[in-house]
Amino acid sequence: MNNCPEHAAVKVLKFGGTSVGTFDAVSRTMDIVASRTDSEVVVCVSALSKVTDLLYAISDAAASGDEEKVNGFMYELRRRHQSLAQSLLSADPVRLEKASEKINEICDTLFAVVRSTLTLGDVPDRIKAVIISNGEILSSTIICFALNSKGIRTGFADARTMIYTQGDCLCGEPCFDKIGQAVPKVVEDTFARGTAFPYEGKARDGQRNQVVITQGFIASNLQRSASVLGRGGSDYTASIIASALNASKVEIWTDVDGIQTTDPRICKGTRRIEHISYSQAARMAYLGAKVLHPMTIAPAVSRNIPVYVLNTMNPECDGTAIVPEEESKGPKGIAFKRNLYVFSFTLNGWEQLKDKINDHLRPDVVAVKEDKVVMTVDFSVNLGLFLKMAAGVTDIDLRTGKGQISVVGKNLIGIAPELESRIPALAAHSGKLLKDSELSYIVDSSSLEDTIREIHSLLFN
Ligand code: ADP
Ligand code: ASP
Numbered sequence: 536m537n538n539c540p541e542h543a544a545v546k547v548l549k550f551g552g553t554s555v556g557t558f559d560a561v562s563r564t565m566d567i568v569a570s571r572t573d574s575e576v577v578v579c580v581s582a583l584s585k586v587t588d589l590l591y592a593i594s595d596a597a598a599s600g601d602e603e604k605v606n607g608f609m610y611e612l613r614r615r616h617q618s619l620a621q622s623l624l625s626a627d628p629v630r631l632e633k634a635s636e637k638i639n640e641i642c643d644t645l646f647a648v649v650r651s652t653l654t655l656g657d658v659p660d661r662i663k664a665v666i667i668s669n670g671e672i673l674s675s676t677i678i679c680f681a682l683n684s685k686g687i688r689t690g691f692a693d694a695r696t697m698i699y700t701q702g703d704c705l706c707g708e709p710c711f712d713k714i715g716q717a718v719p720k721v722v723e724d725t726f727a728r729g730t731a732f733p734y735e736g737k738a739r740d741g742q743r744n745q746v747v748i749t750q751g752f753i754a755s756n757l758q759r760s761a762s763v764l765g766r767g768g769s770d771y772t773a774s775i776i777a778s779a780l781n782a783s784k785v786e787i788w789t790d791v792d793g794i795q796t797t798d799p800r801i802c803k804g805t806r807r808i809e810h811i812s813y814s815q816a817a818r819m820a821y822l823g824a825k826v827l828h829p830m831t832i833a834p835a836v837s838r839n840i841p842v843y844v845l846n847t848m849n850p851e852c853d854g855t856a857i858v859p860e861e862e863s864k865g866p867k868g869i870a871f872k873r874n875l876y877v878f879s880f881t882l883n884g885w886e887q888l889k890d891k892i893n894d895h896l897r898p899d900v901v902a903v904k905e906d907k908v909v910m911t912v913d914f915s916v917n918l919g920l921f922l923k924m925a926a927g928v929t930d931i932d933l934r935t936g937k938g939q940i941s942v943v944g945k946n947l948i949g950i951a952p953e954l955e956s957r958i959p960a961l962a963a964h965s966g967k968l969l970k971d972s973e974l975s976y977i978v979d980s981s982s983l984e985d986t987i988r989e990i991h992s993l994l995f996n
């Protein structure tokens with residue numbers, strides 16, 4: 536990636552859907568941004584909470600030709616953004632009018648795209664990518680107006696002009712060389728422009744912007760049509776931008792006090808992890824801890840940039856620092872996935888299929904159990920192609936209805952016997968992987984949550 540010393544002090548702040556979902560949340564978000572303007576700041580925002588789901592629903596309704604549903608969802612989309620703009624900009628009628636026009640323009644263009652697919656009986660992925668990109672465009676537009684209205688000089692940068700991907704347009708793979716060239720240029724132009732939007736012309740007083748706001752998740756592919764980085768991809772955008780700018784840090788602002796020992800939504804009494812190494816945080820995310828997109832850590836590692844996970848609802852909390860630190864011994868956290876494919880092969884079948892498996896299935900965990908190889912694969916993977924390739928090579932036992940629980944840490948092998956003797960669901964497991972840095976167990980989905988709570992209580996309470 537491009538080395539860009541002039542941006543060495545820039546910070547990248549990413550705000551997730553719940554941090555930009557309501558008037559209160561955006562107000563907190565803007566206070567946090569204001570408190571960070573001792574250096575230049577790049578703000579990367581997600582769509583308002585649930586808006587990406589709504590855009591997927593619009594696309595599905597269009598694919599099934601349901602015009603009434605499309606109209607209802609589009610109405611909801613427009614109303615939600617207009618009412619947020621209204622509440623944030625009620626004291627600034629000039630900006631409110633401009634923001635409102637812009638929201639209508641974005642929604643009108645989107646509506647035209649969606650309507651054009653209504654009779655096709657299908658929405659191709661490249662059009663779906665166009666549709667779902669609008670959530671981040673809408674949220675960043677409104678927040679850009681609101682930050683300027685609050686007196687924070689903020690310029691708008693369209694991520695589609697600097698984040699490039701290849702491959703699947705709904706889960707693109709970043710083209711780091713191209714991004715490394717484009718991001719410093721677009722960001723610097725936007726700081727230098729000194730106005731909010733390109734159409735507002737040159738700043739009269741010639742001052743630089745303090746903040747550049749851009750969008751997480753959305754990108755362009757090499758043919759310059761729309762693409763996205765996959766669900767939850769805004770975290771990834773933030774660290775990609777930070778790496779391209781050689782930023783001083785990345786702050787991921789969300790709705791929890793940092794990375795917890797497990798998901799607080801399913802387990803009471805979780806604890807904040809104060810420090811975690813890059814590799815342990817990446818592994819937790821990869822193994823299902825939804826607080827971070829699984830790829831977030833890699834770009835930061837390439838530049839040794841610290842990543843902090845912080846709570847927009849409780850900004851005084853120190854959150855979690857993800858740093859290249861020495862790992863302390865013992866368990867750090869528990870990650871899990873609810874729905875997985877579990878494959879078993881004979882050892883012979885495994886040998887024959889190993890390369891295809893690694894290319895097509897990207898397994899989470901591969902473990903040997905007696906004379907079998909047991910492997911878990913994320914539900915989102917497209918199995919069809921692999922099963923075709925594997926047909927006739929070996930007998931494959933494929934199960935669903937299973938979940939996976941993974942304890943991440945260091946020097947863990949010693950704690951496995953106690954876990955297995957005290958927790959029946961682990962003793963009855965159908966597959967496990969025990970490593971110094973990771974214990975993973977496959978359990979029935981029906982006992983997943985109880986088992987996580989039991990493991991958590993044994994390890995952390
Ligand atoms: P955002 O919209 O800010 O990106 P997400 O919903 O993607 O937020 O991620 C935050 C959520 O991740 C939390 O509300 C929490 O339920 C979930 N989560 C899962 N595992 C963990 C964990 N180990 N620590 C903290 N939060 C977790
Ligand atoms: N808005 C996108 C999603 O809901 C990306 C993100 O929130 O990180 O998946």
Ligand code: MG
Pocket residue numbers: 551767770825826827828
């Ligand atoms: Mg997220």
